Amino acid sequence: MVRAVVFDVGETLIDETRIFSRWADRLDVPRGTFLGLVGACAATDRPLADAFSLARPGLDLHAEMARWALEDPEGLRENFDADDLYADVRPALAALREAGLAVVVAGNQPPQARAALEAMDLPVDSIRTSDEWGVEKPAPEFFARVADLAGHPASQIAYVGDRLDNDVLPAADAGMRPVLIRRGPWGYWHATRPEAARVDVVDSLHELLALLTR
Incomplete structure (x- = not known):
């Protein structure tokens, strides 16, 4: 029986379209081009950072983020709201909380993401990020932290994410119930892969309550 549901952030809770669009403007490439590069990374199992290096060869991403912060300190830049x-x-x-399930958010995110999520006043019990823990998915240690945070054994936790490789298959290996949401570039591609047969696939978070409590 599932007693806790844990959510990834990017393309699970957060639509990253505006973030990638701002990056396209920053890198001076058409938005459709940059979004296409992100999709190409998803389709070919390349890291997201490759979309940036393809758009601007030789880019130092961290230095660019620092420059952007100096130029536009009050803007969202690479962040979300x-x-x-x-x-x-x-x-x-x-709905999940009203049904008595613990609801947790835990994903690979930078330091500022927790504050951004907490400012939204979401109906959740806890929010944590990889930066706080010093460990990222798909490391088993990340999912051990998830279980501790949720307060239930792994067998009673569902982990919901948009990627097979980074989210739901490692969660399954940790003993959790894996749920892939088919949205975002990775979600759509990964739902077509043979490994998706190992997990539950949903098109909307509205499907979770019936799926996890039946």
Whole structure:
């Protein structure tokens, strides 16, 4: 029986379209081109950083982020806010909590992400990031931290994410119930792969309550 549901962040809760669009503007490439490069990385199992290096060869991403912060300290830049939440997030999370399930957010995110998520006043019990823990998915240690945070054995936890490789298959290896959401570049591609037969696949977070409590 599932007693806790843990969510990834990017393309699970947060629509990253605006983030990638701002990056396209920053790198002076058409938005469609940059979004296409992100999709190409998803389709070919290349790291997301390759989209940036393809758009601007030789780019030092961390240095560019630092310059951007100096030039536009009050802007969102590579960050997100409540306007980037997918429409199903608040009602779906609220329904899970009302059903008595613990609801947790834990993903690979930079330091500022937790504050951004907490400012949204989401119906969740806990929020943590890889930066706080000093360990990232798909490392088993990350999912051990998830279980500790959720307060339930791994066998009673569902982990919801948009990637097979980084999210749901490592969660399954940790003993959790894996749920792939088919959205975002990785979600759509990964739902077509043979490994997706090992996991539950949903098109909306609204499907979770019936899936996990039946």
